[in-house]
Amino acid sequence: MNALNNVKLSMLDLVAVREGRSVADSLAVALRTAQHVETLGFARYWVAEHHNMAGIASSATAVLVGHIAGGTHTIRVGSGGIMLPNHAPLVVAEAFGTLAELYPDRIDLGLGRAPGTDGITMRALRRDRVETEDDFPREVAELQQLLGPLQPGQRVVAMPGTGTNVPIWILGSSTFSARLAAERGLPYAFASHFAPRQLLQAIEIYRNQFRPSAALDKPYLIIGVPLIAAPTDEEAEYLASSNYQRVFGILTGNRRRLQPPIENFMAGLRPEERAAIGDFLAAAVTGGPERVRxxxxxxxxLTKADEFMLVSDIYDPDLRLRALDIAAAAIAA
Structure with a gap:
C-alpha cells in the first residue's frame, strides 16, 4: 500500500516579502497561491503570526485569514498560528468568531505559545507580564469556553464567537505542546518545518497520551514540511538556495527579505554553517518529482502523519506554484 494514499496536503504561508518587491505584492501572491492549492484539493491554508520581521507580511494574521477566505471558496483557512501570549483570549475569540460567521465551517484557529518576535517587540505588543508555563493551557481553556456553547450564568461572552466552535489546534515544536494537545484531545501540528529535532518524540507522546474529547475522538497530526520541487533535482537545489539564505539569516540574526536564488550558495559556507542549515531543514523535501515522491x-x-503542511520558500511565485503541483502529483501517484 502506498504510504501517501491517505495523507492530505495543506499549505503554511509566512507571506514572504521578496527582495525587490512590495508588501502588497506578497499579499497578492498569498491569495493567488491559496486559490491555486484550492484547485489542487489541499485541505487548508494557514498563515503565521510574526512581528517586526522585514521579510514576513503576516503579522495581522486574522485580517489576512479573512482576506484569503474571502478570495477562495472551499479550502479551510486559518492561523498557523496565533501566538496566544500576545493577545487576550477574548479578542482572539471575537476575531475568529467573526471569521467563522463570515465563512462557516472553513476557519481554523491554530495556537502557539511562542512570542513570534524579539524581546523589544514583545514589549511593544504590551507584553510586560512574565509568562509562566501554566498561562498557555489556561488561556487555551478560556478560548475553548468562549468559542463553545453559552453556559448558564456566563458573564463574559464573545460576540461574535460564542457557539461557533471554531476548531482549535495546538501548535508546537516541543513535547510540552504534544502533552497539552493529547490531554485536551485536540488536533496537533508540529513545527518540523523549522524545528524537527523533537518531532518523533513529540508524536509518540501525543499519540500515547491522547484522550478523546468532544472535539476529536482520535489523534490527528499535521507536520510541517519544507518543500522545494522542480522538474529536475539540479534546478530544485538551485531554487532551494533562497531558502538556505533565509535560514542562514535566521541562524546569524541577519533576517532579510526572501532573496533570489544563487549558484553554489552552500559551497561558500563553512562546514558547521552547512550543518546548522541542514539541522534546521532536516524534514525538508527537495528535488525533482521522483525525489519529492x-x-x-x-x-x-516515519511519522504516520495525517497531513503534510508544506512550506515553500521559492523566490519566483510561478515556480512555487509549479512546486506545489509536483507535490500534489506525488501524493496522487
Whole structure:
C-alpha cells in the first residue's frame, strides 16, 4: 500500500516579502497561491503570526485569514498560528468568531505559545507580564469556553464567537505542546518545518497520551514540511538556495527579505554553517518529482502523519506554484 494514499496536503504561508518587491505584492501572491492549492484539493491554508520581521507580511494574521477566505471558496483557512501570549483570549475569540460567521465551517484557529518576535517587540505588543508555563493551557481553556456553547450564568461572552466552535489546534515544536494537545484531545501540528529535532518524540507522546474529547475522538497530526520541487533535482537545489539564505539569516540574526536564488550558495559556507542549515531543514523535501515522491513517502512512513503542511520558500511565485503541483502529483501517484 502506498504510504501517501491517505495523507492530505495543506499549505503554511509566512507571506514572504521578496527582495525587490512590495508588501502588497506578497499579499497578492498569498491569495493567488491559496486559490491555486484550492484547485489542487489541499485541505487548508494557514498563515503565521510574526512581528517586526522585514521579510514576513503576516503579522495581522486574522485580517489576512479573512482576506484569503474571502478570495477562495472551499479550502479551510486559518492561523498557523496565533501566538496566544500576545493577545487576550477574548479578542482572539471575537476575531475568529467573526471569521467563522463570515465563512462557516472553513476557519481554523491554530495556537502557539511562542512570542513570534524579539524581546523589544514583545514589549511593544504590551507584553510586560512574565509568562509562566501554566498561562498557555489556561488561556487555551478560556478560548475553548468562549468559542463553545453559552453556559448558564456566563458573564463574559464573545460576540461574535460564542457557539461557533471554531476548531482549535495546538501548535508546537516541543513535547510540552504534544502533552497539552493529547490531554485536551485536540488536533496537533508540529513545527518540523523549522524545528524537527523533537518531532518523533513529540508524536509518540501525543499519540500515547491522547484522550478523546468532544472535539476529536482520535489523534490527528499535521507536520510541517519544507518543500522545494522542480522538474529536475539540479534546478530544485538551485531554487532551494533562497531558502538556505533565509535560514542562514535566521541562524546569524541577519533576517532579510526572501532573496533570489544563487549558484553554489552552500559551497561558500563553512562546514558547521552547512550543518546548522541542514539541522534546521532536516524534514525538508527537495528535488525533482521522483525525489519529492520518495521524500514524502519516507516522511509518511516515519511519522504516520495525517497531513503534510508544506512550506515553500521559492523566490519566483510561478515556480512555487509549479512546486506545489509536483507535490500534489506525488501524493496522487
Amino acid at each position: 520518495d521524500g514524502l513517502r519516507r516522511l509518511a512512513q
